[in-house]
Amino acid sequence: MSQSKAVIKPYHHPAAGWGALKQVAAQLALQKIPVKGVMTLLSQNQPDGFDCPGCAWPDKEHTSTFEFCENGVKAVAAEATAKRVPPAFFAQHTVTELMGWSDFALENEGRLTHPMRYNAVTDKYEEVSWDEAFALMATQLNGLDHPDEAVFYTSGRASNEAAFLYQLFVRAFGTNNFPDCSNLCHESTSIALPATVGIGKGSVTLHDFEHADTLLIFGQNPATNHPRMLGELREAAKRGARIVAINPLKERGLERFADPQSPFDMLSFKGSKISSLFIQPKLGGDLALIKGMIKFVIQWDDEAILHGTERVVDVDFIAEHTNNFAEIAADARQESWEVIVEESGVPLAQIEEIARIYATGDRVIATWGMGITQHKHGVATIKTLVNLMLLRGNIGKEGAGLCPVRGHSNVQGNRTVGIYEKMPLEFLQRLDQVFDLNVPKAPGYDAVGAIEAMIAGKVKFFFGLGGNFSISTPDTDRTWQGMRNCEMTAHVTTKLNRSHLVHGKQALILPCLGRTEIDTQATGPQGVTVEDSMSMVHISYGMNKPASPHLLSEPAIVARLAAATLKGGNIPWLALIEDYSKIRDLIEQTLPVAFKDYNERIKRPGGFRLPVPSSERIWNTASGKAEFTLQAIPKNSPIHQAREQYGDQLFVLMTTRSHDQYNTTIYGMDDRYRGVFGERRVIFMNPADIARQGLQAGDWINLVSVWQDGITRRADKFLVVAYDIPSGCLSGYYPETNNLVPLESVADDSRTPTSKSIPVIIEKTTAPEVAHAA
Ligand SMILES: Nc1nc2c(c(=O)[nH]1)N[C@H]1C(S)=C(S)[C@@H](COP(=O)(O)OP(=O)(O)OC[C@H]3O[C@@H](n4cnc5c(=O)[nH]c(N)nc54)[C@H](O)[C@@H]3O)O[C@H]1N2
Ligand SMILES: Nc1nc2c(c(=O)[nH]1)N[C@H]1C(S)=C(S)[C@@H](COP(=O)(O)OP(=O)(O)OC[C@H]3O[C@@H](n4cnc5c(=O)[nH]c(N)nc54)[C@H](O)[C@@H]3O)O[C@H]1N2
Ligand SMILES: [Mo]
Numbered sequence: 001m002s003q004s005k006a007v008i009k010p011y012h013h014p015a016a017g018w019g020a021l022k023q024v025a026a027q028l029a030l031q032k033i034p035v036k037g038v039m040t041l042l043s044q045n046q047p048d049g050f051d052c053p054g055c056a057w058p059d060k061e062h063t064s065t066f067e068f069c070e071n072g073v074k075a076v077a078a079e080a081t082a083k084r085v086p087p088a089f090f091a092q093h094t095v096t097e098l099m100g101w102s103d104f105a106l107e108n109e110g111r112l113t114h115p116m117r118y119n120a121v122t123d124k125y126e127e128v129s130w131d132e133a134f135a136l137m138a139t140q141l142n143g144l145d146h147p148d149e150a151v152f153y154t155s156g157r158a159s160n161e162a163a164f165l166y167q168l169f170v171r172a173f174g175t176n177n178f179p180d181c182s183n184l185c186h187e188s189t190s191i192a193l194p195a196t197v198g199i200g201k202g203s204v205t206l207h208d209f210e211h212a213d214t215l216l217i218f219g220q221n222p223a224t225n226h227p228r229m230l231g232e233l234r235e236a237a238k239r240g241a242r243i244v245a246i247n248p249l250k251e252r253g254l255e256r257f258a259d260p261q262s263p264f265d266m267l268s269f270k271g272s273k274i275s276s277l278f279i280q281p282k283l284g285g286d287l288a289l290i291k292g293m294i295k296f297v298i299q300w301d302d303e304a305i306l307h308g309t310e311r312v313v314d315v316d317f318i319a320e321h322t323n324n325f326a327e328i329a330a331d332a333r334q335e336s337w338e339v340i341v342e343e344s345g346v347p348l349a350q351i352e353e354i355a356r357i358y359a360t361g362d363r364v365i366a367t368w369g370m371g372i373t374q375h376k377h378g379v380a381t382i383k384t385l386v387n388l389m390l391l392r393g394n395i396g397k398e399g400a401g402l403c404p405v406r407g408h409s410n411v412q413g414n415r416t417v418g419i420y421e422k423m424p425l426e427f428l429q430r431l432d433q434v435f436d437l438n439v440p441k442a443p444g445y446d447a448v449g450a451i452e453a454m455i456a457g458k459v460k461f462f463f464g465l466g467g468n469f470s471i472s473t474p475d476t477d478r479t480w481q482g483m484r485n486c487e488m489t490a491h492v493t494t495k496l497n498r499s500h501l502v503h504g505k506q507a508l509i510l511p512c513l514g515r516t517e518i519d520t521q522a523t524g525p526q527g528v529t530v531e532d533s534m535s536m537v538h539i540s541y542g543m544n545k546p547a548s549p550h551l552l553s554e555p556a557i558v559a560r561l562a563a564a565t566l567k568g569g570n571i572p573w574l575a576l577i578e579d580y581s582k583i584r585d586l587i588e589q590t591l592p593v594a595f596k597d598y599n600e601r602i603k604r605p606g607g608f609r610l611p612v613p614s615s616e617r618i619w620n621t622a623s624g625k626a627e628f629t630l631q632a633i634p635k636n637s638p639i640h641q642a643r644e645q646y647g648d649q650l651f652v653l654m655t656t657r658s659h660d661q662y663n664t665t666i667y668g669m670d671d672r673y674r675g676v677f678g679e680r681r682v683i684f685m686n687p688a689d690i691a692r693q694g695l696q697a698g699d700w701i702n703l704v705s706v707w708q709d710g711i712t713r714r715a716d717k718f719l720v721v722a723y724d725i726p727s728g729c730l731s732g733y734y735p736e737t738n739n740l741v742p743l744e745s746v747a748d749d750s751r752t753p754t755s756k757s758i759p760v761i762i763e764k765t766t767a768p769e770v771a772h773a774a
Contacts, residue, residue, distance in 0.1 A: 219371020
């Protein structure tokens with residue numbers, strides 16, 4: 001009999017609702033947060049409060065009353081935890097022993113309190129002073145043969161102030177090696193949008209959500225990952241807007257939602273209906289599906305021309321604002337319906353239905369997440385979506401536009417202020433001017449490039465400003481080999497995680513303040529600024545007492561590292577952190593248009609919006625117009641090739657988040673809306689596939705990747721769960737399945753790992769010997 005504690009029980013309630021309140025109570029208990037701590041949670045996203053370290057979804061006005069968000073509360077509770085990891089903890093446990101702990105168990109120990117240094121003789125981390133830690137890193141950095149032997153990772157939670165100082169230090173040191181979490185996330189968006197609409201950011205604001213009549217939600221699970229977005233969706237649905245969810249997995253959270261602030265929703269137990277139509281393409285089928293929608297629109301438009309009725313495409317917009325309409329219209333006319341249906345996995349009648357919804361909407365917003373970006377053809381899919389939206393002028397008008405939904409709370413801001421391995425030359429030259437530098441101009445390593453270089457022994461120093469690089473990245477076994485090749489690894493961090501255990505020959509843990517904590521510098525408490533997914537920049541003040549008196553802020557860590565490493569130079573690193581408004585002044589000097597009157601404008605409640613020209617129908621492309629681009633439906637991808645070899649034994653695996661995690665931070669073992677409790681090693685599978693494989697729900701399987709490079713990649717012992725997912729598709733959780741993603745399996749042009757399309761075969765196995773410890 002299986003010893004797993006798994007309970008599989010379909011969820012029939014709406015998203016949020018009472019379940020959310022129950023989970024919040026459980027999380028507060030787990031983090032040992034007393035009732036008065038709840039006040040902290042309530043001050044998040046208030047005018048004088050801190051920006052929620054959860055997702056990048058914007059706040060209503062940033063001044064409105066508290067919006068309840070279950071996963072926001074979990075994110076804050078995880079940081080505000082009363083539990084601590086002092087040096088005494090490390091004295092008791094070797095790194096080898098800690099490697100046997102689960103990711104949940106590691107972070108569940110609580111907040112790190114002191115800087116720590118790895119001692120290879122005892123295999124333990126030991127307390128080190130900050131001065132010593134900075135001196136060690138400076139010696140290591142200055143001893144490299146070339147600055148490019150160092151890489152500097154960023155996780156998108158760092159503030160604009162920390163990120164700007166960081167990129168300035170790293171470039172002054174001499175490299176553009178900036179792998180970041182964006183490389184693993186929305187990079188496909190950041191490549192597709194500038195080429196087509198002139199800027200890599202979304203064009204909509206919350207105001208547009210209030211005026212849209214049609215919403216297309218592609219490849220995104222807002223009930224779990226952007227719960228506050230459900231408020232906008234519920235309002236839209238109530239207004240009569242049509243909402244279409246496009247997702248291979250029947251995500252319960254996209255169907256109904258109970259707003260904890262609405263007594264009616266809560267007492268009726270039913271909540272509000274969200275999506276009016278749920279389309280289930282096969283994994284990676286979106287490009288073909290969108291092309292099918294375009295083909296219908298063109299067909300109906302051709303009929304309108306023939307009959308002299310009102311045109312279906314927006315003729316004036318196309319003429320004034322776009323290029324290449326004739327080419328993509330001709331391409332759509334010649335595309336075969338068979339190919340569209342086969343490659344999308346969506347029946348023709350449904351493609352027609354969603355196309356009709358699109359074509360009859362006057363104000364359409366398209367949103368997307370990781371279900372679109374993390375595919376080999378992620379960039380091409382987003383460009384195809386832009387084609388669709390341009391057809392009817394759905395960009396740059398009220399109630400319509402492009403809405404990539406970002407992940408980390410300041411991932412977009414990090415890019416704006418320079419965290420990018422190939423920042424535009426204009427920005428780099430500006431740094432030279434403002435700071436009298438000669439920063440390197442050649443592109444650095446992205447995330448995948450950094451791992452390849454580490455494996456090849458070309459990188460000796462790894463520095464992480466937040467995040468959990470060892471397991472948020474693909475090809476875990478090989479990534480670990482790369483990390484262990486380094487001479488030194490150092491992580492700025494709040495909690496113990498796997499990346500501290502998979503370390504270089506020397507290793508440092510540098511514990512920092514979280515965003516919820518009061519950051520006191522020479523001139524008093526400091527605020528930091530962040531940019532949300534809709535380009536709104538606002539200030540955030542911590543309210544909690546720091547978890548330990550030995551913590552430094554992220555800007556302080558960067559400034560002190562810079563001061564220790566770069567002798568001479570004219571940047572007064574230590575003076576800059578006395579008052580963060582000085583850092584903001586430097587950001588303004590570097591980017592004078594976007595950040596004009598930076599320090600003044602953040603005083604306004606809600607902050608200010610950075611310029612997004614596409615919102616105004618100004619297209620910063622080479623031609624000055626929005627570009628329709630020709631995109632082919634992929635017919636010979638690694639998935640097609642693997643299927644040729646393995647037939648219906650071949651499955652395509654996606655890796656997603658459960659409801660109880662924040663990326664690699666695991667809050668608990670449940671995935672409430674998908675009806676899974678007490679187990680993370682599960683694989684969702686179509687019932688007919690389960691039968692065809694001679695399996696039953698509740699059996700255990702191993703997964704093996706199909707990739708032609710002679711490397712065996714496997715992930716063992718997963719429980720089979722029957723689910724409403726297309727035949728041939730599987731879903732499992734990240735990071736347990738990351739070892740299956742080949743490092744070389746990246747999206748064309750953006751190099752984002754293809755975390756949503758991994759070709760695998762399955763093997764039946766037996767239940768694990770012992771239940772997977774929490
Ligand atoms: N609570 C919580 N909030 C978070 C995070 C978290 O881990 N926990 N992470 C943050 C981060 S960094 C990010 S990037 C975002 C991620 O938020 P999401 O973009 O929602 O990310 P995933 O959980 O990976 O879910 C991807 C969704 O896409 C669907 N999907 C997969 N493949 C395809 C496909 O081929 N086509 C279509 N149409 N759909 C597909 C999946 O079924 C799933 O519903 O959330 C952010 N917010
Ligand atoms: N297979 C697969 N892999 C994926 C994905 C997927 O969908 N599937 N998604 C990808 C995506 S979208 C992303 S964004 C990446 C995320 O990758 P990362 O950003 O690298 O990972 P996180 O899990 O968000 O980082 C968590 C750690 O950040 C630290 N931390 C938390 N708060 C702070 C803080 O305020 N300051 C500092 N310095 N540290 C802090 C804590 O120590 C915690 O352990 O993962 C990617 N990997
Ligand atoms: Mo992300």
